[in-house]
Amino acid sequence: MSAVEDLFAGTRAEGRAALVGYLPAGYPSVDGSVELLSAMVEGGCDLLEIGVPYSDPVMDGPTIQAAADTALRAGFRLRDVFTVVERVAAAGGRAMVMTYYNPVLRYGVDAFARDFASAGGLGLITPDLIPDEADEWLAASDAHGLDRTFLVAPSSSEERIESTARASRGFLYATSTMGVTGARDAVASAAPELVERCRRHTALAIGVGLGVRSAAQAAEVASFADGVIVGSAFVTAAERAGARGVRDLAAELAAGARGGATVGA
Amino acid sequence: MDVKASDGVAHPSEHDPDERGHFGRYGGRFVPEALIAALDELSVFYQKARADPDFLDELDRLQRDYTGRPSPLTDVPKLGEHAGGARILLKREDLNHTGSHKINNVLGQALLTKRMGKKRVIAETGAGQHGVATATACALLGLECVVYMGEVDTERQALNVARMRLLGATVIPVKTGSRTLKDAINEALRDWVTNVDETHYLLGTVAGPHPFPAMVRDFHRVIGMEARAQVLERVGRLPDAVAACVGGGSNAIGIFHAFIDDPGVRLVGFEPGGDGVETGRHGATLSEGSPGALHGAMSYLLQDEDGQTAESHSISAGLDYPGVGPEHALLKDLGRAEYTPVTDAEAMEAFALLCRTEGIIPAIESAHAIAGALRLGRELGPDAVILVNLSGRGDKDVDTAARWFGMIEGESAAEASGTAIAESDLSRGPTQDEPSPAGADTGAVQR
Structure with missing residues (x-):
C-alpha cells in the first residue's frame, strides 16, 4: 500500500474523510509558505497539496492565479518546491505536489521524480496531464515510488473514469463541477453522482475538490467522498490572517470532514 | 483552376497526426x-x-x-526589383471578407x-x-x-x-x-x-x-491548394520557395501543406524577431525556443529554465505569442521547413516598401513574410519564383504604422509605443505631404 493509500485507509478506519489542504509553494515567500503549510498541518490537514506556481495556470481561478503570481514575482524557483516539501515533511506534514506539467517536463520528468521523492514528497497531482499522455511520468513515478493522482470530471465518460482510475495511485481527484478552482457557496450537485460513478470503477480513495470553503460544505463532501480538498479558501485565509488564519480554517474544515456538520460555516 | 474550398477538408492529408493527435x-x-x-x-x-x-x-x-474565394494571385514586379529581381507572387488572403x-x-x-x-x-x-x-x-x-x-x-x-x-x-x-x-x-x-x-x-x-x-490546418489547406494551381497556371512550374509569417502558424501551415511533398520547394516561416532575438525581446518560438507543453499541446515554446512561459514581444499583435502549432515543430525537426526571425524594423521596412511599390498595405504580420521574401529573392536571384502568403491586410495597423513612421503630429517616432491614439490625433491626419521616411531607401525609422 502506498503512503497516500495508507493515509486514506487510516481516515476511513476512523470513519471520516481526510482533509486535503492546498497552498502554493513560495507564497508569499519560500519561508512564508513553509510556515503556512505547517500551520495547516497543526490545524488538522491530513494531506498537503503543495502547488507549483506556474505562468499559465488554466485550471485555476483568480484567487490561486494571484497567489501563484505573487510567488513568481517574489522569485520562486522550481527547485524551491523541493525545499518546501523537505521542510514540511520534516515537520511531520505529508505532502503531495500539484503541478502543471511543463515545469516537470522542463526539469526532466525522471529527475523531478527523483528529487521530489528524496525531499520526502509522496506524489504528484497533475491537472493538465491525462494518463494518455503520461507514459514518462508513469514510468518515473513507478521508478521512484511516488503516488500519482489524475483528475476526473463530471464530463468524463465511464471509459475515461475507468482508465484514469487505473492509472492513478494514492487517490483519485474528482472535480466537483465543470470549472476552475475557486470558493463557491454550494457544492455542485454533480459531485455525489461523479463519486458514485468512480466507485463503480475503483477501490481507490476519492477526493473531491473545487469550490469547498466551509465546514458545512466539508461535511457534505465527507458524507460521500474520502477526501475533502480545499484550495482557494486557504489562500484567502492566508491573505487575511496569515498562519493563524489557515490554522483556524483547517481546524474548522477538519471538524466538518469528521462529520461535524453542525460546526458553523 | 478546379480547386474547391472544401478540398482540404474532404480529402485527408498524407500528413495527418496519429489518432491521438501526435x-x-x-x-x-x-x-x-x-x-x-x-x-x-x-x-x-x-x-x-x-x-x-x-x-x-x-x-x-x-x-x-x-x-470571395478563390483569392487572387498577384504578381508584384516592382517589389521584386528590391528582391534581387526575383519573381514574387502574393497569395491574396488579405482580400478575403474580414481581411485575412x-x-x-x-x-x-x-x-x-x-x-x-x-x-x-x-x-x-x-x-x-x-x-x-x-x-x-x-x-x-x-x-x-x-x-x-x-x-x-x-x-x-x-x-x-x-x-x-x-x-x-x-x-x-x-x-x-x-x-x-x-x-x-x-x-x-x-x-x-x-x-x-x-x-x-x-x-x-x-x-x-x-x-x-489538424482540423484548423485542413480548413486552411485551401490557401496552398489554390496557390499551387495558380502558380502552375501562371508560371508553368512550382515556386522555388514559399514564404509565410508564423505566430501560431495557421496561415503558414495552410500554404505550406500543398507543397510538403514537393522536395524542390523550400518552405520558409518567418517569425517575429521583435527588437532582435539577441535582446530577448522577440516571439521567435521555433528559432529560439525549446520543446514543452503549453495550451494543450506539446510543441516548441519560449520558456525559462523552470518551464515558466516567457513573454514574447513583437510589434505585430498577431504574432506576439510564445508558442506555435505542433505540426510546425515537426516540420522543423524533420528539416522540411525552415524558420527564421524577422525584426520589427525589418518587417516595417517591408511594410512600407509594399505600400509604395505595389499599392498594397499589408498586415504587419504579413509584412514579416514580405521581408522574408525580400531576403529569399536576394539569396536566390532573378530566376527565382517566390510565393508569399499575404495573410492579411493592414487597415487595422494604420495607427501603429503611422506612429512607427512618425506620421502623427505631435509625436515623434521615438515615442511610438503601439498604444491607441486619441481621436483628435486621427482627425489631424498625416503631418507630411512630402514622401515620408517610410521606405527601404531611407531605412527604417527607429523606435
Whole structure:
C-alpha cells in the first residue's frame, strides 16, 4: 500500500474523510509558505497539496492565479518546491505536489521524480496531464515510488473514469463541477453522482475538490467522498490572517470532514 | 483552376497526426480531463462533417459567395526589383471578407458549432483578425460570441475591438499575465472548461489540443491548394520557395501543406524577431525556443529554465505569442521547413516598401513574410519564383504604422509605443505631404 493509500485507509478506519489542504509553494515567500503549510498541518490537514506556481495556470481561478503570481514575482524557483516539501515533511506534514506539467517536463520528468521523492514528497497531482499522455511520468513515478493522482470530471465518460482510475495511485481527484478552482457557496450537485460513478470503477480513495470553503460544505463532501480538498479558501485565509488564519480554517474544515456538520460555516 | 474550398477538408492529408493527435513527439492533449469529452465530441463531429456532402457544399458556398474565394494571385514586379529581381507572387488572403485568412477556419468551425447544437462561441484573439472573423461568422449564423483579447492588444488594435463590437460580439479585455494573446487563450480555456456544455471554443490557430491543429490546418489547406494551381497556371512550374509569417502558424501551415511533398520547394516561416532575438525581446518560438507543453499541446515554446512561459514581444499583435502549432515543430525537426526571425524594423521596412511599390498595405504580420521574401529573392536571384502568403491586410495597423513612421503630429517616432491614439490625433491626419521616411531607401525609422 502506498503512503497516500495508507493515509486514506487510516481516515476511513476512523470513519471520516481526510482533509486535503492546498497552498502554493513560495507564497508569499519560500519561508512564508513553509510556515503556512505547517500551520495547516497543526490545524488538522491530513494531506498537503503543495502547488507549483506556474505562468499559465488554466485550471485555476483568480484567487490561486494571484497567489501563484505573487510567488513568481517574489522569485520562486522550481527547485524551491523541493525545499518546501523537505521542510514540511520534516515537520511531520505529508505532502503531495500539484503541478502543471511543463515545469516537470522542463526539469526532466525522471529527475523531478527523483528529487521530489528524496525531499520526502509522496506524489504528484497533475491537472493538465491525462494518463494518455503520461507514459514518462508513469514510468518515473513507478521508478521512484511516488503516488500519482489524475483528475476526473463530471464530463468524463465511464471509459475515461475507468482508465484514469487505473492509472492513478494514492487517490483519485474528482472535480466537483465543470470549472476552475475557486470558493463557491454550494457544492455542485454533480459531485455525489461523479463519486458514485468512480466507485463503480475503483477501490481507490476519492477526493473531491473545487469550490469547498466551509465546514458545512466539508461535511457534505465527507458524507460521500474520502477526501475533502480545499484550495482557494486557504489562500484567502492566508491573505487575511496569515498562519493563524489557515490554522483556524483547517481546524474548522477538519471538524466538518469528521462529520461535524453542525460546526458553523 | 478546379480547386474547391472544401478540398482540404474532404480529402485527408498524407500528413495527418496519429489518432491521438501526435505529430511525431508533438501535439496531443495536455489539457484538464474536463475538456476531453468536448474534444472527443468535436473530433467526431468533424470526421462526420468532412464526409458529408451537405457540410462541404455549405462551406464551398460560403467560401465563394461570402469570403470571395478563390483569392487572387498577384504578381508584384516592382517589389521584386528590391528582391534581387526575383519573381514574387502574393497569395491574396488579405482580400478575403474580414481581411485575412482567418475566415477560412472560422466558417468551418462555426458550421460545426451549429451541427453540435451549441449556441455560444468563445474565441481568443491577438491582432483581432481571428476575433473579427469569429464575430462575423457568429453574426451570420446566429451564434452568441465572446472574444477574449489581451488588454495590451485591445489598445494596439482598437479598430478591431470596435469592429467586433459592431458585429455584436462581447470583447473581454484580459488583464492577467502579459495581457496579450497567451493570456487570452488561458482565459478562453477557463471559460470553456466552465461552460463547455453549451459553448464551442473556436480556436484561431493550428495550436491547442487535438483535434484543433489538424482540423484548423485542413480548413486552411485551401490557401496552398489554390496557390499551387495558380502558380502552375501562371508560371508553368512550382515556386522555388514559399514564404509565410508564423505566430501560431495557421496561415503558414495552410500554404505550406500543398507543397510538403514537393522536395524542390523550400518552405520558409518567418517569425517575429521583435527588437532582435539577441535582446530577448522577440516571439521567435521555433528559432529560439525549446520543446514543452503549453495550451494543450506539446510543441516548441519560449520558456525559462523552470518551464515558466516567457513573454514574447513583437510589434505585430498577431504574432506576439510564445508558442506555435505542433505540426510546425515537426516540420522543423524533420528539416522540411525552415524558420527564421524577422525584426520589427525589418518587417516595417517591408511594410512600407509594399505600400509604395505595389499599392498594397499589408498586415504587419504579413509584412514579416514580405521581408522574408525580400531576403529569399536576394539569396536566390532573378530566376527565382517566390510565393508569399499575404495573410492579411493592414487597415487595422494604420495607427501603429503611422506612429512607427512618425506620421502623427505631435509625436515623434521615438515615442511610438503601439498604444491607441486619441481621436483628435486621427482627425489631424498625416503631418507630411512630402514622401515620408517610410521606405527601404531611407531605412527604417527607429523606435
